[in-house]
Amino acid sequence: MNLVFEKYISDYSADLTRLCISLCGNVSDADDLFQDTWYKAIKNYGKYNFDMPFDKWLYSICVNTYKDSLRLFYNKRKMIFKTEEDKTEFLNSIPDSCPDNYDDYLQLHTAVNALPKKQKIVIVLYYFxxxxxxxxxxxxxxxxxxxxxxxxxxxxxxxxxxxxxxx
Amino acid sequence: MRKFEINDEKLDEMLSNYCKKSSPYTFRVKEKVKRERIKKRFQIKYSTACYILIFAFFIGLCVNSIPNFFTSYNDFFIIANAQGAFEENKILTAYQPVKVDSLSCYDYDINDKSVEVDINFGVCCAGKHISKVTYTSNYSYFIINYVSVENFDISSREKMEFNHNGVVCNRYSVDNDSQSVLIDNEISDNYPVSLVCFLDADYNFEAQRLLKKYKNGEDRFDTLNDLYDSIFRNVYVDMEITFDDGSVDNHRIELAYDEKDSSYKTFKPVVTATLK
Incomplete structure (x- = not known):
């Protein structure tokens, strides 16, 4: 793999991780989506049109992978926090969250993950x-x-x- | 139990926080994923040979079964059609000072048992200020989703009405994003654009209902052409646009086949805007 792609990976992995977690709603599926997205990006880099910013191209691969493979892989496991620590860690990662509004964000999290996939993708991209x-x-x-x-x-x-x- | 109601602003704020959350996790690209780049160089000849074989097989299959292919209406065909003819099918029809723009039908997903056919069109009125838009449709599932206003002081337009089949619709929003999509350069150069409407017809419900009947063998449609026909043909929207100076424009927007090639293979719904 060339150095350019190494730089892309280091620059965009954090944001892609957040996008994958927002879309999948759970860490293990998000990791699968993350790997699949990079796999496709590396594989199809020859088709990348440099007029488009790399991040948008990468995110379009990500959402298309999520959308197309939804029935097969992702989202089979609903969002479940394995431990209370996981849950707290997740809630603390949301800016402005505090114990007073934890329930609201949990409710929002459940509601977002219950949206039809097409609506969910638009919501996540719009606010992400x-x-x-x-x-x-x-x-x-x-x-x-x-x-x-x-x-x-x-x-x-x-x-x-x-x-x-x-x- | 929360004591207050979540309103639009609060929802915006919560969604913004939720989607911008920092990830407590760090994913690393696995080595086997990275190796794809190297592997690809050695695979190219093998994969090219595979493509040629598959292509040759497919051509042979098509030559032998073209007549059957177009008369056996299976899921594969519909999906193939959806990805080709329906997706991103934008047809522009200019009519000044009103311009009908951006029509698209897409997204048939039979495996998911859902059919999504949105038809979007914008109406661009240049040179005059609109005070009222009234429209009626012979299609009962026609709904307004958005009306966008461009270069237009909404605060002075409190009396503006959007009226759908006799029911006043107040769901409109100021949205400058649609400028590039809806305003044709030629028009915006020649006229001071005062208003852009963006109406969105949702055919999902009706399309699903008809497709279900079709797939269940309820023999209402002999061909897919008939099915599409019943969804799209003869649907119209009548619009009455009242301007500030008291003048009124009437327009009918219709969906119809592209008569040049009425085959469903290249099915193209078009919008026509004509004075009644």
Missing amino acids: KDYSLNEISEILKIPIGTVKSRLNLAKSTLKRRLNNEEI
């Missing part, structure tokens, strides 16, 4: 890096109107779930 709707449309290769409608639908579903309203 503050991508604009246009950028998400580019990454997912779907029309901007669809990005908007999925985002809108996901947010209204989450709001109702968090407020314990019927869906």
Whole structure:
């Protein structure tokens, strides 16, 4: 493997880890997705179009891998914290979280992971890096109107779930 | 038990925090993944030979079974069609001062037993300020998802109404992101653009219902063409746009086959905007 790719790995692994965990909701699936994403990125590097920033290209591989393989691999295991320590560690990693709002974030976590995969991907990309709707449309290769409608639908579903309203 | 209700701002804040959480874990790329780069050099000849063999086999298969292929409507065909003809199918039809833009149908996923057909279109009105948009459709599942306003002081437009089949819809939002998608350069150069509407029709429900009937052998459709036809053909939206100066424009937006090639293989729904 050449040095350029080593640099990519060192530069983008942390962010990709966060994206994988946000998408999969659990660490072991996220690690699988992380490895698969890098595997595909390395394998298809020859097709990489340098006009697109590398991170967006990498994230598009990640979400497509997640989306396409969802039925086979990822998300079979629902988010389960093996120990209380895991749970606390996870909650502490969220900025602004404190014991007072732990329940809210746990509820949000469950609600996000219960979203249909397409809506979940849009929500995660929108808040993960503050991508604009246009950028998400580019990454997912779907029309901007669809990005908007999925985002809108996901947010209204989450709001109702968090407020314990019927869906 | 939480005492307060989660509103939009709070949800935004929570989602932002949730998605920006620092990872307590560090994943490392495994060595076998890294080795793929080296391995690939040696695999290229082997894989090229495989591709050629598969391609030759496929061509042979197609030549022998073209007639059957297009009359046996199986899942494979629908998926292949979805990935090709339907995805990212954007057709622009200019009509000034109203421009209908960005139509797309895509995402059939039969394995997942879901069908998603969104049809998005924007209406760009240049040169005039709009005070009211009323539209009716013969399609009952037509919904507004977003209406975007561009270069437009929303605060002075409190009386603006979006009316769907007689029901006033208040769900509109200011969103500058759509500028690049919805405004055609030619129009924006020649006219001061005052408003861009972005309507999103959701055909998912109806498409699923029809496809289910089709797959269950309820013989309402003889061919896939008929199925698509029943989803898309003869669907229209009538829009009445009232401007600040009191003038009114009426437009009908229809979905129709591209008559040049009505084969479902290259099925292309088009939008037409015509004065009634």
